[in-house]
Amino acid sequence: MTALDLTIDARRLVTELVTLAMISEPVEPTSDGVAVTRVVFTPTDLKAREFVEQLAEEAGLAIRRDPVGNTFFRWQGSDPTFAPIATGSHIDAIPNAGMYDGTVGVLGAIEAIRALRTTGFQPRRSIDVILFTSEEPTRFGIGCLGSRVLSGTLSAAAARTLRDADSRTLDEVRFAADFAGELDEARLTPGAYASFVELHIEQGPLLEQAGIRIGIVTAIAAPASWRITITGEGGHAGAMLMPVRHDALVAAAEIIQAIEAAALRTNTIDTVATVGMCDVFPGAVNSVPSRVRLSLDVRDTSETRRNTVLDEISSACTEVAKRRGVSITHEVLNADAPATSSPALIHAIEEACTAESIEHRKMVSRAYHDSLFMARIVPMAMIFIPCRNGVSHRPNEYASPEDIARGVAVLARTLASLSLS
Amino acid sequence: MTALDLTIDARRLVTELVTLAMISEPVEPTSDGVAVTRVVFTPTDLKAREFVEQLAEEAGLAIRRDPVGNTFFRWQGSDPTFAPIATGSHIDAIPNAGMYDGTVGVLGAIEAIRALRTTGFQPRRSIDVILFTSEEPTRFGIGCLGSRVLSGTLSAAAARTLRDADSRTLDEVRFAADFAGELDEARLTPGAYASFVELHIEQGPLLEQAGIRIGIVTAIAAPASWRITITGEGGHAGAMLMPVRHDALVAAAEIIQAIEAAALRTNTIDTVATVGMCDVFPGAVNSVPSRVRLSLDVRDTSETRRNTVLDEISSACTEVAKRRGVSITHEVLNADAPATSSPALIHAIEEACTAESIEHRKMVSRAYHDSLFMARIVPMAMIFIPCRNGVSHRPNEYASPEDIARGVAVLARTLASLSLS
Numbered sequence: 001m002t003a004l005d006l007t008i009d010a011r012r013l014v015t016e017l018v019t020l021a022m023i024s025e026p027v028e029p030t031s032d033g034v035a036v037t038r039v040v041f042t043p044t045d046l047k048a049r050e051f052v053e054q055l056a057e058e059a060g061l062a063i064r065r066d067p068v069g070n071t072f073f074r075w076q077g078s079d080p081t082f083a084p085i086a087t088g089s090h091i092d093a094i095p096n097a098g099m100y101d102g103t104v105g106v107l108g109a110i111e112a113i114r115a116l117r118t119t120g121f122q123p124r125r126s127i128d129v130i131l132f133t134s135e136e137p138t139r140f141g142i143g144c145l146g147s148r149v150l151s152g153t154l155s156a157a158a159a160r161t162l163r164d165a166d167s168r169t170l171d172e173v174r175f176a177a178d179f180a181g182e183l184d185e186a187r188l189t190p191g192a193y194a195s196f197v198e199l200h201i202e203q204g205p206l207l208e209q210a211g212i213r214i215g216i217v218t219a220i221a222a223p224a225s226w227r228i229t230i231t232g233e234g235g236h237a238g239a240m241l242m243p244v245r246h247d248a249l250v251a252a253a254e255i256i257q258a259i260e261a262a263a264l265r266t267n268t269i270d271t272v273a274t275v276g277m278c279d280v281f282p283g284a285v286n287s288v289p290s291r292v293r294l295s296l297d298v299r300d301t302s303e304t305r306r307n308t309v310l311d312e313i314s315s316a317c318t319e320v321a322k323r324r325g326v327s328i329t330h331e332v333l334n335a336d337a338p339a340t341s342s343p344a345l346i347h348a349i350e351e352a353c354t355a356e357s358i359e360h361r362k363m364v365s366r367a368y369h370d371s372l373f374m375a376r377i378v379p380m381a382m383i384f385i386p387c388r389n390g391v392s393h394r395p396n397e398y399a400s401p402e403d404i405a406r407g408v409a410v411l412a413r414t415l416a417s418l419s420l421s
Numbered sequence: 422m423t424a425l426d427l428t429i430d431a432r433r434l435v436t437e438l439v440t441l442a443m444i445s446e447p448v449e450p451t452s453d454g455v456a457v458t459r460v461v462f463t464p465t466d467l468k469a470r471e472f473v474e475q476l477a478e479e480a481g482l483a484i485r486r487d488p489v490g491n492t493f494f495r496w497q498g499s500d501p502t503f504a505p506i507a508t509g510s511h512i513d514a515i516p517n518a519g520m521y522d523g524t525v526g527v528l529g530a531i532e533a534i535r536a537l538r539t540t541g542f543q544p545r546r547s548i549d550v551i552l553f554t555s556e557e558p559t560r561f562g563i564g565c566l567g568s569r570v571l572s573g574t575l576s577a578a579a580a581r582t583l584r585d586a587d588s589r590t591l592d593e594v595r596f597a598a599d600f601a602g603e604l605d606e607a608r609l610t611p612g613a614y615a616s617f618v619e620l621h622i623e624q625g626p627l628l629e630q631a632g633i634r635i636g637i638v639t640a641i642a643a644p645a646s647w648r649i650t651i652t653g654e655g656g657h658a659g660a661m662l663m664p665v666r667h668d669a670l671v672a673a674a675e676i677i678q679a680i681e682a683a684a685l686r687t688n689t690i691d692t693v694a695t696v697g698m699c700d701v702f703p704g705a706v707n708s709v710p711s712r713v714r715l716s717l718d719v720r721d722t723s724e725t726r727r728n729t730v731l732d733e734i735s736s737a738c739t740e741v742a743k744r745r746g747v748s749i750t751h752e753v754l755n756a757d758a759p760a761t762s763s764p765a766l767i768h769a770i771e772e773a774c775t776a777e778s779i780e781h782r783k784m785v786s787r788a789y790h791d792s793l794f795m796a797r798i799v800p801m802a803m804i805f806i807p808c809r810n811g812v813s814h815r816p817n818e819y820a821s822p823e824d825i826a827r828g829v830a831v832l833a834r835t836l837a838s839l840s841l842s
Contacts, residue, residue: 269662285718286515
């Protein structure tokens with residue numbers, strides 16, 4: 001493959017990334033980066049999808065949309081008897097996020113194909129660029145909605161029970177957004193693709209700290225998330241005496257600390273646990289909180305260790321509930337297994353790095369991605385590029401044009417090699 | 422005064438209380454009581470004020486509004502050379518509150534005057550029923566706005582700096598609600614009234630537990646409230662490793678527990694401390710919290726002890742900030758002195774109870790009221806009636822028609838006696 005004379009147009013690609021970033025819901029003003037909010041199936045999301053489809057069309061790719069909103073851009077291969085290969089990522093963004101998370105893996109993949117086309121390369125296997133629906137959990141409370149449905153991890157029946165904050169079902173909003181058909185039809189069978197490779201920013205500081213430009217993901221940590229509800233007894237903040245209180249927020253505070261302690265107790269950096277949301281009811285200065293709702297997000301490269309942490313958190317909830325006379329329940333939103341990359345794909349990416357003379361390192365992904373779910377039906381690997389200070393999900397998220405171009409070049413060579421194998 | 426043959430129309434009064442309760446912003450559905458939300462200077466508040474003004478007018482009272490929205494309903498006395506006396510309370514309600522807090526002291530006072538009128542009684546001193554603006558801190562973050570301005574506790578200059586959540590100033594919203602004039606004009610001089618008596622539900626369980634129908638308040642606890650802001654570092658919940666985190670919510674959880682501990686350490690039921698609000702930014706499942714804002718409410722019958730508790734909380738903030746590498750600041754919203762009731766007024770209420778053959782007890786008010794601030798310019802006392810299970814600020818807040826009628830009868834006799842003295 002070293003014979004390929006690739007030219008990645010980083011300037012054009014970054015211009016397209018910025019154009020996409022401008023398609024955003026209103027965001028908090030910031031002088032430090034570009035803030036983006038783009039929630040699945042909103043007019044903003046649909047406008048952004050339209051922009052990506054236009055780029056794909058200009059690149060000569062055939063477009064197919066599935067019922068859950070995953071969109072496939074195909075470069076037709078020369079031999080239809082070979083299973084196609086795929087790449088891709090997402091374009092949705094949590095409130096006030098950055099402009100590189102996901103988008104680099106979608107627009108970068110289109111650029112990779114444009115660069116390959118320019119060299120006169122012709123793939124044997126077809127190459128699909130997949131734009132996955134709702135990798136972020138913002139709207140329906142569950143991440144990787146598109147790849148979960150695609151891989152059969154989330155059944156159509158379970159997907160139909162999802163509702164957004166306005167109690168609108170997935171079916172309601174996807175029909176309104178013109179994604180017709182039955183959810184069952186979105187599911188792919190194992191073997192539908194020969195391989196899947198996702199390009200993504202690291203969302204952590206390790207590559208930057210080591211001065212290495214490409215990370216090859218060998219495993220994706222196992223994520224789990226819960227919604228924890230603490231119900232105590234409300235009352236007047238002046239009149240309700242301390243000894244008779246069953247304050248839901250003080251109980252929640254203990255749970256929040258128990259969660260941190262459980263993650264730290266594993267004594268490895270591979271466990272992370274986060275409470276990102278804390279909703280207090282009734283939420284008045286002079287009212288004792290009667291109910292608190294917490295979100296819990298735990299991830300680990302080891303599913304066993306992650307489950308031990310969850311068990312410890314559950315025990316802490318039971319103990320706090322009993323001691324404080326409150327009720328604490330939790331709802332499991334997801335609890336997924338970790339994924340391991342395909343050795344053959346890792347090898348293909350290593351060879352691409354060598355051909356481009358780029359230093360690389362193998363690493364674990366602690367963030368999860370659509371690749372986690374694609375791994376269930378297709379050999380998978382991921383290509384990481386550095387991002388400044390490891391920052392992600394914030395407006396000051398940043399990847400340099402040079403790093404993006406290197407990532408795209410490695411992706412292009414990997415796809416070329418896989419499409420011929 | 423035993424000669425007065427008083428008849429309190431509890432049925433009419435409760436009907437009026439229910440009618441007032443129906444004037445509410447949308448509330449959470451409940452099968453347990455009547456939920457009310459009524460925020461100062463909203464169309465709902467103005468409609469409720471109109472209803473009260475109509476009742477006052479029907480009762481033959483003269484209406485005066487001051488620039489901050491306090492409204493005075495006057496029963497003219499026979500001798501204008503004597504300073505008038507006053508009673509009153511508030512009609513605003515925090516989100517999803519109950520229907521008796523404050524309203525009993527406004528509509529009950531009008532009923533007291535109707536009952537006195539029916540007996541043919543004629544006051545020597547004029548009697549004012551005052552509807553105080555914004556006893557609840559919901560909109561401007563500060564409680565007892567009306568009585569603070571009236572008593573000069575809050576200067577007009579300081580009041581002008583208040584803003585609501587939409588950054589609208591007090592002047593903007595009061596002008597829009599048709600309360601014209603300069604705030605300075607609302608201030609009363611000491612001596613403007615000869616006495617002030619407020620009728621209110623207890624908002625605590627003591628009277629009910631003791632089976633006593635009337636409480637006479639001898640002192641009102643000293644309230645203080647802060648807004649605490651914890652600023653840490655945000656990031657991706659998967660990729661940001663535990664050892665490098667500066668999670669604002671975990672720090673907030675420690676502060677919440679330190680607040681409870683500081684209140685419990687005083688070893689008296691007279692100290693209460695509450696965190697009623699906890700706002701998390703950015704507030705996403707998969708984002709490490711970068712900023713948390715807490716409300717703090719501390720009350721004590723002893724100002725010195727309360728200040729010791731606040732000092733301990735401040736030290737805890739400093740310690741947590743240092744240890745966790747976050748920044749913690751606080752803004753003092755108010756820090757008021759406690760108030761002591763007038764012995765002469767306590768005696769007048771005791772005599773009214775005796776005339777009505779109602780068992781009473783002296784007690785401290787841990788909730789604060791407009792009386793706390795009226796006490797700075799006029800001799801003050803309060804009449805408490807029991808409320809079911811001590812519940813307040815919730816839809817299931819309840820006071821029986823019989824208890825309300827007893828409270829109104831005691832208020833009527835007290836006002837009659839004070840108006841002749």
